[in-house]
Amino acid sequence: MTTTDTLADVATSASALRRFLHGLPGVDQVGAEERAARLAARSVKATAKAFALDLAVSMVDLTTLEGQDTPGKVRALCAKAARPDPSDPAAPRVAAVCVYPDLVATAKRALAGSGVRVASVATAFPSGRAARAVKIADVEYAVAAGADEVDMVIDRGAFLAGDYLALYDEIGAVKEACGGAHLKVILETGELVTYDNVRRASWLAMLAGADFIKTSTGKVQPAATLPVTLVMLEAVRDFRAAVGRQVGVKAAGGIRAAKDALRYLVVVNETAGPAWLTPALYRFGASSLLNDLLMQRQKLATGHYAGHDYVTED
Amino acid sequence: MAVFEYAPAPESRAVVDIASHYGLFIGGEFVESEDGKPFKSVNPATEEVLAEVTGAGPRDVDRAVRAARAAYEKVWGPMSGADRAKYLYRIARIVQERSRELAVLESLDNGKPIRESRDVDLPLVAAWFFSYAGWADKLGYAGFGPDPRPLGVAAQVIPWNFPLLMLAWKIATALACGNTVVLKPAETTPLTALAFADICRQAELPAGVVNIVTGAGGTGQALVSHGGVDKVAFTGSTEVGRQIAGSLAGTGRRLTLELGGKAANVVFEDAPLDQAVEGIVNGIFFNQGQVCCAGSRLLVQESVYDEVLGRLKRRMATLRVGDPLDKNTDVGAINSPAQLARIRELSEVGEAEGAERWSAPCAMPERGYWFPPTLFTGVTQAHRIAREEIFGPVLSVLTFRTPAEAVDKANNTPYGLSAGVWTEKGSRILWMAQRLRAGVVWANTFNKFDPASPFGGYKESGYGREGGRHGLEAYLAH
Numbered sequence: 001m002t003t004t005d006t007l008a009d010v011a012t013s014a015s016a017l018r019r020f021l022h023g024l025p026g027v028d029q030v031g032a033e034e035r036a037a038r039l040a041a042r043s044v045k046a047t048a049k050a051f052a053l054d055l056a057v058s059m060v061d062l063t064t065l066e067g068q069d070t071p072g073k074v075r076a077l078c079a080k081a082a083r084p085d086p087s088d089p090a091a092p093r094v095a096a097v098c099v100y101p102d103l104v105a106t107a108k109r110a111l112a113g114s115g116v117r118v119a120s121v122a123t124a125f126p127s128g129r130a131a132r133a134v135k136i137a138d139v140e141y142a143v144a145a146g147a148d149e150v151d152m153v154i155d156r157g158a159f160l161a162g163d164y165l166a167l168y169d170e171i172g173a174v175k176e177a178c179g180g181a182h183l184k185v186i187l188e189t190g191e192l193v194t195y196d197n198v199r200r201a202s203w204l205a206m207l208a209g210a211d212f213i214k215t216s217t218g219k220v221q222p223a224a225t226l227p228v229t230l231v232m233l234e235a236v237r238d239f240r241a242a243v244g245r246q247v248g249v250k251a252a253g254g255i256r257a258a259k260d261a262l263r264y265l266v267v268v269n270e271t272a273g274p275a276w277l278t279p280a281l282y283r284f285g286a287s288s289l290l291n292d293l294l295m296q297r298q299k300l301a302t303g304h305y306a307g308h309d310y311v312t313e314d
Numbered sequence: 315m316a317v318f319e320y321a322p323a324p325e326s327r328a329v330v331d332i333a334s335h336y337g338l339f340i341g342g343e344f345v346e347s348e349d350g351k352p353f354k355s356v357n358p359a360t361e362e363v364l365a366e367v368t369g370a371g372p373r374d375v376d377r378a379v380r381a382a383r384a385a386y387e388k389v390w391g392p393m394s395g396a397d398r399a400k401y402l403y404r405i406a407r408i409v410q411e412r413s414r415e416l417a418v419l420e421s422l423d424n425g426k427p428i429r430e431s432r433d434v435d436l437p438l439v440a441a442w443f444f445s446y447a448g449w450a451d452k453l454g455y456a457g458f459g460p461d462p463r464p465l466g467v468a469a470q471v472i473p474w475n476f477p478l479l480m481l482a483w484k485i486a487t488a489l490a491c492g493n494t495v496v497l498k499p500a501e502t503t504p505l506t507a508l509a510f511a512d513i514c515r516q517a518e519l520p521a522g523v524v525n526i527v528t529g530a531g532g533t534g535q536a537l538v539s540h541g542g543v544d545k546v547a548f549t550g551s552t553e554v555g556r557q558i559a560g561s562l563a564g565t566g567r568r569l570t571l572e573l574g575g576k577a578a579n580v581v582f583e584d585a586p587l588d589q590a591v592e593g594i595v596n597g598i599f600f601n602q603g604q605v606c607c608a609g610s611r612l613l614v615q616e617s618v619y620d621e622v623l624g625r626l627k628r629r630m631a632t633l634r635v636g637d638p639l640d641k642n643t644d645v646g647a648i649n650s651p652a653q654l655a656r657i658r659e660l661s662e663v664g665e666a667e668g669a670e671r672w673s674a675p676c677a678m679p680e681r682g683y684w685f686p687p688t689l690f691t692g693v694t695q696a697h698r699i700a701r702e703e704i705f706g707p708v709l710s711v712l713t714f715r716t717p718a719e720a721v722d723k724a725n726n727t728p729y730g731l732s733a734g735v736w737t738e739k740g741s742r743i744l745w746m747a748q749r750l751r752a753g754v755v756w757a758n759t760f761n762k763f764d765p766a767s768p769f770g771g772y773k774e775s776g777y778g779r780e781g782g783r784h785g786l787e788a789y790l791a792h
Contacts (some may be wrong), residue, residue, distance in 0.1 A: 025584075025585070025586055025587040025588070026584070026585075026586045026738040027586055027588065027589065028586035028589040028738075028758050030589075030758070030759065031586060031588075031589030031592055031593065031758060031759065032588070032589060034592075035588075035589070035592050041429065041433070041641075042320065042641075042642055043320070043323035043641040043642055044320060044321075044323075045320075045321050045322075045323050046321040047319075047321045048318065048319060048320045048321040049321070051318060051319075052318065055318070234588050265318065266318075269318045270632055274317055274318060277318055
């Protein structure tokens, strides 16, 4: 299908980019959903479950993206991120805390020395409806405040209008503004609707320089689903085969139960492969998921289910 | 990098209660044989003996046919369709209630993964009984005249690849139409049929409506050639099907045959490739490839050959082969030493004829009958592995250049049971489906079954249809 040679010039013109994206193999909806459902039926028990629960905790981007967020709320979240289970020092810390740009500095201070990264949404999150200059300024502000990772939203309007090159350029400009910060590109798959669109948007983002592709903002339903994540994992797998670069995947929004998280890890394991089973290449964007993972960890260790009052809530 | 290894997740055997010895189910009760010999049923995954089963002799078969005749004349034939439906619905519900037990038993006796017996076989068994229960009081509206009549006693011989599902296909239809049956399950997989006999008792089905005679080929021969049966239905090899057709010729008895296959799974360059790869895998490795409609010939358009093959091998390497009762097993055990020998023999022929063999790297259990998921490349129409049914997890890969060539190659086989077409182009699906000489053509999927959909073959794959409204015809006089 694609080689490094052909990929070098796919974005030289609007028509070349369009031809490339529309030349990707289609996704059969029924087949993709069946495959996801079959993988969801895998049984993860005992040692496998203990391994997967810890892995999932270490992959969480603990997130608060509300109008009512305050420095106090963010500091509490950061404390939780660095030490998710005060009763068990062996519990791994999460991957990152994800906040709005104006709270990056607060999070950065709270997490200093913890090893937990700070991620910031940007580019007029969640709608992406702002002038290019405003979006870039948003990114620059977050990066200047110390964000290690930037979660940008794509211009879904441009994508759906078929204006792929404009979107490609915009992602490239954001990537440049990120400097050393990792760029996660949110596709908002709930607004792209079809799996063909998800596959094309995934490739577009990767070609434009994304370090991660991410399903959703969490503000649109449906957010992350297993089949959508499957299609994105196929894309990063194929992108590596074509180009050699490994792009990460982040499933965000709607994943609340530990059981669901384990299903996602099975899909990662059997689609992209074990090489993606690291927080460097796979994340869960979530808030309430962490506590369920912790409760399941406790249950596995003690044999009984302690309940909500034995995990911390902020 | 740590490795995500799934811990063993075996389904419990405690839900099944296997007796050490089984008699024959004749006239509503288990009876001992008059002239038969016992044989053993073995777990193909471990070679453990599961139970001693009775091989019915000719006198036993005669008893069973007489019991079926009496039940037909006195009870089941005269009964109203609505009343027959009540029994069938009751059986369907009991199958659902006991589905976990039946799934485990099927996996033990057959070697198929519990994922399949649990998620495919058992739901379909229940669906078949529910579906045909619905037909029992509506036969006058099925297109076979205002008042179609049953035929009488049906002799039914079924294979070992889907033991309980093939039983359901045969018995649900026959009973819905008002016939009584004598059914012979395969020699290597009799246990779920015997469990079904217990379900008939539990459902208080009138004695003699369903009779189960276990045994090998001799029992089957005695059954299909018995002068007291009105209808013979056979699913199995083309060779045996041909013998049965010969022995019934001129007797006036009705016959349906569902025989072998060598299905082409045709992948075009514009196919949804990831799903096509899944479909290829499901087509040939579902039930260890021991499926008459298995997609055993992969026809790939040459322009995407390398890409499809690369993806297919990568996917095959993730197949989990092993303990059928483990919930994470994808590919289970081969049903019998005889079948394993046949798969090995034809695979060796493939190599000897110059095709290139590739097997998924996987560890196999030491005991039991196992064969790794395997594909052959460099196969042409002239190779025996492209023509003969292997009935195992062995895929022959061929190429084509144009749709017309794909049709020619797909149809160039003595069989014609099923075919698959993979393309995102709807018009091409229809164009292909019109030209493929196969009873079932799947588009962008494979190995999908539904009680509403007729199933059956062209040419040496047999005649008659099972399933749907069409399936009623084989059991009705009209």
